[in-house]
Amino acid sequence: MDNPEGMSATLLTNARLIDPVSGTETLGDLRIEGGRITDPGPAGTVIDCRGKCLAPGIVDVGVKVGEPGERHKEGFRSAGAAAARGGITTMVCRPDTIPVIDSPEMLEHARSRAARASVRVHHMAALTRGRGGAEMVEIGFLRDAGAVAFTDGTHVVRDTRVLSRCLTYARSMGALVIGHPQDPGLSAGACITSGKFASLRGLPGVSPLAERLGVERDLALAEATGAAYHLDQVTCAAALPAVRRAKAAGVDVTAGTSIHHLTLNVLDVADYRTFFKVTPPLREEEDRLALADALADGTIDIMGSWHTPQDEESKRLPFEQAASGAVGLETLLPAAMRLVNAGHIDLAGLWRALSLNPARRLGLEGGTLEVGAPADLVLFDPHAPFVLDRWTLASKSKNTPFDGARMEGRVLTTWVGGRIVHDREAARA
Numbered sequence: 001m002d003n004p005e006g007m008s009a010t011l012l013t014n015a016r017l018i019d020p021v022s023g024t025e026t027l028g029d030l031r032i033e034g035g036r037i038t039d040p041g042p043a044g045t046v047i048d049c050r051g052k053c054l055a056p057g058i059v060d061v062g063v064k065v066g067e068p069g070e071r072h073k074e075g076f077r078s079a080g081a082a083a084a085r086g087g088i089t090t091m092v093c094r095p096d097t098i099p100v101i102d103s104p105e106m107l108e109h110a111r112s113r114a115a116r117a118s119v120r121v122h123h124m125a126a127l128t129r130g131r132g133g134a135e136m137v138e139i140g141f142l143r144d145a146g147a148v149a150f151t152d153g154t155h156v157v158r159d160t161r162v163l164s165r166c167l168t169y170a171r172s173m174g175a176l177v178i179g180h181p182q183d184p185g186l187s188a189g190a191c192i193t194s195g196k197f198a199s200l201r202g203l204p205g206v207s208p209l210a211e212r213l214g215v216e217r218d219l220a221l222a223e224a225t226g227a228a229y230h231l232d233q234v235t236c237a238a239a240l241p242a243v244r245r246a247k248a249a250g251v252d253v254t255a256g257t258s259i260h261h262l263t264l265n266v267l268d269v270a271d272y273r274t275f276f277k278v279t280p281p282l283r284e285e286e287d288r289l290a291l292a293d294a295l296a297d298g299t300i301d302i303m304g305s306w307h308t309p310q311d312e313e314s315k316r317l318p319f320e321q322a323a324s325g326a327v328g329l330e331t332l333l334p335a336a337m338r339l340v341n342a343g344h345i346d347l348a349g350l351w352r353a354l355s356l357n358p359a360r361r362l363g364l365e366g367g368t369l370e371v372g373a374p375a376d377l378v379l380f381d382p383h384a385p386f387v388l389d390r391w392t393l394a395s396k397s398k399n400t401p402f403d404g405a406r407m408e409g410r411v412l413t414t415w416v417g418g419r420i421v422h423d424r425e426a427a428r429a
Contacts, residue, residue, distance in 0.1 A: 008044030009033035010418070015379070018055035020351040021368050030054060032375035035417040039371055049379055052412060055351050056367050057089025057119075057376035058332065059358040061256065062232060063307045064325070065091075066396075067113045069098025073397050074309040074327075080117030082329040082394040084422035087378035087411040088305075090120040090366060091329075092358070095131070096153045102126035102137050104145040111146060118421040119414075120376070122364065124149045127166055127177060131155040136166050139173050148362045151178035151232065154279055156214065158184055160221070167227035176362065178230045179218045181239065182280065186210035191320050192281045193266050201272065203319060208236035208287070211280065215239040219246040219253060228252045230361060234300060235261045235280045237290035244299055254361050255294075256302035259328060259335045262291055264401060274315045274322035276401045278306070292344040295353055302361065303353040305332040309397030327395045331402050334409035337382055341408065347382070375418040384410035 012030045019026070031038050060083065066073040083091055093110070095101035101110055107125055114121035125147035129135040132155075139150060150170060156179075157163040163179075170177045187206040192198045194205030215231060219242055222229035234243060234255045243255050260278050265285045269276045276282060294300040308325025315322050328335075336354065339345050359367030366376050390403040414422040 009038065009041065010045040010047060011043035012047050012049055012054060014051055015049035015054035016051055017369060018053055018347045018351050019369050020056065020348055020356040021370065023348045025347055027051070030369060032415070032418045036375055037369060037371055037373050052379055052381050053347065054377060054379050055347070056355040056369060056373070057378050057414065057416065058087050058354045059090040059092065059364065059367060060088045060307070060329065060332065061092040061302060061304045061358045061362070063091040063093050063305065063329070064096065064309060065093050066309060067097065068109065073311055074395060076114050076117040076121065078394060078396045079307070079329065080119050080121075082327070083117070083119045084414045084416070085394055085411060086330040087333050087380055087414055088119060088329055089376035089378070089414060089416045090122065090359070090364065091117070092122045092124060092148060092362060094153055095124050095126045095151065100126050100130050102129050102131070104138070104141050107142060107145045107147060119416050122146070122148045122362070124151050124178065126150065127152045128157060128162065133157040133159060133162060136162070136169060139170055139175050143173060143175050148364070149176040149178050149230070152180070154180050156180055156182050156184045160217065164221050164225060167221055167225040167229070171225055171227040176228045176230060178232050181211055181214035181218055181231050181234065183210040183213040186213070190281070191277065192269065193283050195266070195284065197266050197269075201269070206281065208238045208283070211236045212238045212242065216242050219243070219251060222246070222253055223249065223251045226252070230302075231255045233257055233261070233280060233306065235283050235287065235291065237287045240290060240294050240299055247299070254301040254357070255299065256304060257291055257295070257300050258306040259303060259332050260306065260326060260401065262288060262295065262303065263335050263338050264288070268401065269319070272319040274317065274319055275326060275399050275403065277319060277322055277324050278308070278326055279324040292339060295339070296345045296349060301353065301357045303336070304358070305329055309395055310399045311397055315399050325399065327393065327397055327400050329395060330393050331388065331400055333380060333411060334407040335402060337407070337409035340382070375415055377415040378411055379413040380409060380411045382409050384408060386410065
């Protein structure tokens with residue numbers, strides 16, 4: 001992705017620099033050459049950013065791409081285009097494909113297909129064979145083949161002994177394990193958060209207790225084994241105290257959540273609107289507000305789109321039978337601006353969760369504006385208003401809960417390794 005050596009330098013001037021490392025927003029310039037951010041100096045190309053925001057490219061953890069097996073829902077080419085338009089310069093893709101990425105051969109196949117994307121792509125591998133929860137994958141070989149983390153996704157490893165062995169082995173290999181905190185017995189068959197709204201709609205609900213129990217089990221095992229562990233989606237206020245206690249105790253744990261759980265709540269389901277059906281289900285407004293506070297104070301480290309494309313046929317079903325998930329690559333940034341505009345967090349804090357923290361947790365370059373970092377950048381107007389039309393999205397699937405919503409925040413230009421992979425002005429010309 002980097003520029004060839006000798007390519008003339010580019011100077012981005014008059015930019016509102018969002019620096020998640022220093023936590024500052026300053027007006028200044030940034031020079032890129034050879035695919036990286038460099039010291040000040042002469043430049044062959046000068047781009048006036050006109051006071052718009054310039055930040056490190058977003059590192060989106062937990063992206064679902066349909067290759068192989070479900071290319072009709074999303075391919076690497078379409079996902080890359082959507083990511084570039086959303087200011088995402090790195091996609092970290094899930095292994096819950098058809099077939100599952102649980103061997104070095106499957107990982108190599110996915111990596112070769114990912115070369116079609118216009119942004120950087122990294123892959124997670126399954127933690128157990130076929131995500132079945134019984135037999136550990138070859139963590140060492142998969143790590144050598146390029147897997148950046150190991151997860152069974154929403155298939156929770158029920159057998160505590162198996163999970164303990166996986167964590168112990170992962171620790172010996174220096175590998176990161178990502179878990180989905182949920183008690184599978186309590187959550188089986190549920191499609192909505194339990195409560196008055198679920199009862200009124202006659203839908204099977206799951207109590208937040210299922211997530212709390214899952215979090216507490218997983219954190220206890222992470223503490224006992226010393227493994228590096230990441231909770232992929234913490235969505236309930238009841239689960240947050242356990243995360244805070246574990247961090248205070250020095251457990252090597254981080255926590256993530258999705259943009260949908262930070263900006264929507266269970267009432268948005270309204271009259272069985274299946275585009276709002278996600279996993280875990282949307283929570284109460286009190287949970288959403290608690291998550292926003294946890295994001296601001298650092299309890300929640302990482303926020304992502306949890307991009308999960310589904311075709312029309314799988315969504316145009318009764319709520320209980322409809323597939324879970326929503327696309328989010330292009331809507332992540334404007335939806336996140338709702339948190340800024342509501343005063344929950346500033347832009348520098350937001351970019352810690354969107355870029356710096358995920359890059360650091362996964363051992364990737366990027367997430368900063370420091371000299372020497374890859375020139376993976378996004379220029380955006382945080383105040384540009386628009387009404388989202390799902391049919392204009394670059395993703396093959398259009399299952400967004402934000403269809404018709406009034407939003408703010410437009411990506412103007414995205415660079416990956418110093419190359420422009422999206423230019424809104426050029427696209428409109």
